[in-house]
Amino acid sequence: YIYVDLSADNQVEEQVSYHRELCEQWDLKGRIRISYEGINGVLSGPYELLQEYERRVAQRLESVCQERIDLDLKYCSLREDLSLDS
Numbered sequence: 355y356i357y358v359d360l361s362a363d364n365q366v367e368e369q370v371s372y373h374r375e376l377c378e379q380w381d382l383k384g385r386i387r388i389s390y391e392g393i394n395g396v397l398s399g400p401y402e403l404l405q406e407y408e409r410r411v412a413q414r415l416e417s418v419c420q421e422r423i424d425l426d427l428k429y430c431s432l433r434e435d436l437s438l439d440s
Contacts, residue, residue, distance in 0.1 A: 355394040356425050
């Protein structure tokens with residue numbers, strides 16, 4: 355998540371479009387909540403694409419806010435020793 359002011363110039367709508375486009379393009383799944391106060395969400399997908407998503411989102415937000423952005427992200431992997439069938 356990141357608390358960032360998105361209240362100016364249709365930023366919420368632009369962010370929604372941008373995130374939707376990236377997620378559809380890379381087949382990332384999950385939920386992203388975007389409001390005037392910031393962005394929060396949970397995504398799943400290949401680790402490399404999630405890292406690229408993080409890089410692009412931070413870069414885009416930095417251009418909007420004119421300051422360095424530190425996203426609070428956590429990565430996890432599906433345990434391979436557990437069955438999905440049970």
